[in-house]
């Protein structure tokens with residue numbers, strides 16, 4: 478008789494690796510598959526992550542930490558700068574990672590916890606019986622075969638197909654997606670202690686431009702613009718202009734293209750025998766596009782719910798719905814909150830952004846909570862405060 482795994486995880490990014498590791502630690506028989514031949518490569522990320530949230534999942538290791546930051550600086554279109562402590566700066570500021578090494582370290586953890594890992598193995602479809610997911614079709618070195626399991630976790634990232642195969646609507650409209658392009662730039666003079674964010678409709682319409690240091694004289698410099706705003710100018714046009722104006726001597730040694738979901742929570746992330754995690758479940762932050770921490774948090778919750786379902790021998794939507802409840806009441810709350818702020822932010826003119834930045838120039842961001850910060854931010858503009866009243 479063919480083997481039936483307890484759990485198959487599709488995708489070896491942060492969401493999939495943490496799901497597989499936790500499930501293996503809880504005693505499940507786990508298979509993780511990754512379509513690429515190398516975990517974590519090519520990188521499609523600015524590699525910024527909050528230190529506190531990360532330490533819940535993996536011990537910090539200098540092999541994958543490129544920069545240890547003290548804070549971030551936000552520049553409005555007229556150049557007014559607002560500086561914030563690392564703790565105040567959200568889920569993307571803390572360390573700048575070397576994700577090729579970091580992602581591999583996460584998968585190494587899950588392999589050591591007992592999960593089986595197969596690289597260069599692509600999921601090509603779901604095995605469905607009476608509407609229930611019972612495993613996957615996989616392709617390895619040109620050969621297609623079936624792998625059966627009690628539960629499948631789809632952690633297959635932004636371009637996820639797993640959810641769609643099970644009939645879950647994960648489609649994104651242009652307004653639900655940031656189009657990003659990033660250079661790894663060397664030979665530049667930067668402050669290795671700070672992440673810089675540049676705002677403005679001439680810089681990054683309905684998005685932002687970032688400079689994330691990767692050590693001395695090197696940084697990830699990228700731009701994300703809302704899909705619906707990429708009309709006459711592409712994201713790369715904005716990035717090239719910034720490079721010419723600010724870092725004319727910079728030398729580009731790597732280039733990354735990618736999309737980031739900023740839709741906020743989708744309606745459904747489970748079905749019979751299936752759980753979606755991370756970018757596949759559209760769990761990235763709608764303001765920043767950051768998704769590493771949320772993918773890891775969701776992966777951990779998914780593993781715990783899967784382990785409980787296996788123990789009960791019940792993999793139906795009713796049982797797996799516990800995952801919906803848990804992620805929506807934790808990271809989901811933050812995502813909802815960010816969505817409200819994003820929907821207001823995308824309507825800002827450059828004048829609004831300058832006005833807000835100027836009104837904040839005397840605020841001490843090293844001692845405020847996030848809610849205090851937002852309050853201070855919008856106090857200067859009563860209309861914005863009214864739009865965001867639900868947050869306070």
Ligand code: FAD
Pocket residue numbers: 487488489490491492493510511512513517521522523524525526568569598599600601632633634635637657658659699733734735736737754755756757761766767768769770772
């Ligand atoms: P992924 O990391 O995308 O992993 C999915 C994995 O699934 C991939 O390895 C893929 O190869 C594999 N896969 C896909 N399909 C299949 C298949 N059919 N079979 C097998 N394997 C499959 N987030 C931050 O927190 N901080 C940042 O600074 C940041 N910067 C970003 C900059 C850019 C330009 C972009 C595009 C994104 C950025 N993000 C950032 C977002 C972040 O990269 C993602 O949110 C995060 O990687 C999501 O993790 P995940 O595990 O859900 O998906």
